[in-house]
Amino acid sequence: MNRLIAMYLIGIDYRNRNSKEVLKAYKKLLSEGIDIKLVEDPKELIDSVLKGCVLGGVRGTLPSSEVMSYLRKHIGRFYRASILKNPFIGEYFFLVPVGIDEINENNSFRDKVTIIKYILDFIKDSGFFKDVKIGVLSGGRFSDYGRSERVDKLIEEAVNIVEYIRKTYNVHIEHRGIVLEEYLKEGFNVILAPDGISGNLIFRSLALVCGVEGCGALVLSRRRIRFIDTSRSGTWDRYYNSVKFLKNLFPLK
Known part of the structure; x- marks a missing residue:
């Protein structure tokens, strides 16, 4: 050993x-x-x-x-979960996924459910967050439904993810569309991006452009x-x- x-x-x-x-x-x-x-x-x-x-x-x-x-x-x-400091409340949150190839378009729902499972397992083992609040991002607001097939698909998937996770785990999870700022202002500590590319862009915008403090990306x-x-x-x-x-x-x- x-x-x-x-x-x-x-x-x-x-x-x-x-x-x-x-x-x-x-x-x-x-x-x-x-x-x-x-x-x-x-x-x-x-x-x-x-x-x-x-x-x-x-x-x-x-x-x-x-x-x-x-x-x-x-x-x-x-999958990788970027650890960033919330610019509104000064506490850390996870942004996931941030690897550009970490969501398979043909198995997007399964990948995202697996990500949430790994996140919850990590938090349970480490006690990193006392209370977990998961915000699921999609491609637009609910009022944008019907504007684009891509947006519709992301909204529908997010709704299904929230429904599945609520049935499977005793955890706070919401989907409000694309409004990242609302989640952060209200202290959500896990943000699930629509895919790895958008997650990577959010990370770069917050961390590398705006200088939001971070601790890298935890491998899950x-x-x-x-x-x-x-x-x-x-x-x-x-x-x-x-x-x-x-x-x-x-x-x-």
């Missing part, structure tokens, strides 16, 4: 212009007594996390295509792992926050 080392890994590609931001986070974490190792090999990063050799891992500036494809080979299908799958994916365009504090999130979530006993 592998011995758990009180260390966190950050994957770094020194060729990436943003690697200096990773180094800033690395030095800051070390100054706080948090043991960090920078790794350049995606396989080393993922293998160390999956084998339980370290307390957790963060992708950093390594190419997503390399890290995520290697991870997928070992744990199967997964059938297998529980302590791994956070980050944007290669992030600032040092996002890499720093990702490690601190893992440390606070899974403290040493």
Whole structure:
């Protein structure tokens, strides 16, 4: 059995212009007594996390295509939930999915129901939120129904998701259409985007354009792992926050 080392890994590609931001986070974490190792090999990063050799891992500036494809080979299908600070109330919420390929158009309903299940399992295990409020986004307001086949399909699917989840879980879940701002103002802490592309665009708009504070994107799958994916365009504090999130979530006993 592998011995758990009180260390966190950050994957770094020194060729990436943003690697200096990773180094800033690395030095800051070390100054706080948090043991960090920078790794350049995606396989080393993922293998160390999956084998339980370290307390957790963060992708950093390594190419997503390399890290995520290697991870997928070992744990199967997964989803990413971006951890962002609500600009209205200052508390963290999950935005999911944020991977552009994480919703299969032919199995969209199943994927979204699975995402909610993984989110609820994570929250139950970690106690991250005391009360869960899930807001399901679709392609428009209810009054927009009939304007577009695509919008109609998203609205219908969202309604069906809410109905299914309410029957299956004892959890607060609502669908109000496209009104993201209403969910955030009212403290909803899980936002389900219509698909991975729109989720990624929401993340980039909030985090990379408006500077909303975040902790990267937590990997959710059938297998529980302590791994956070980050944007290669992030600032040092996002890499720093990702490690601190893992440390606070899974403290040493």
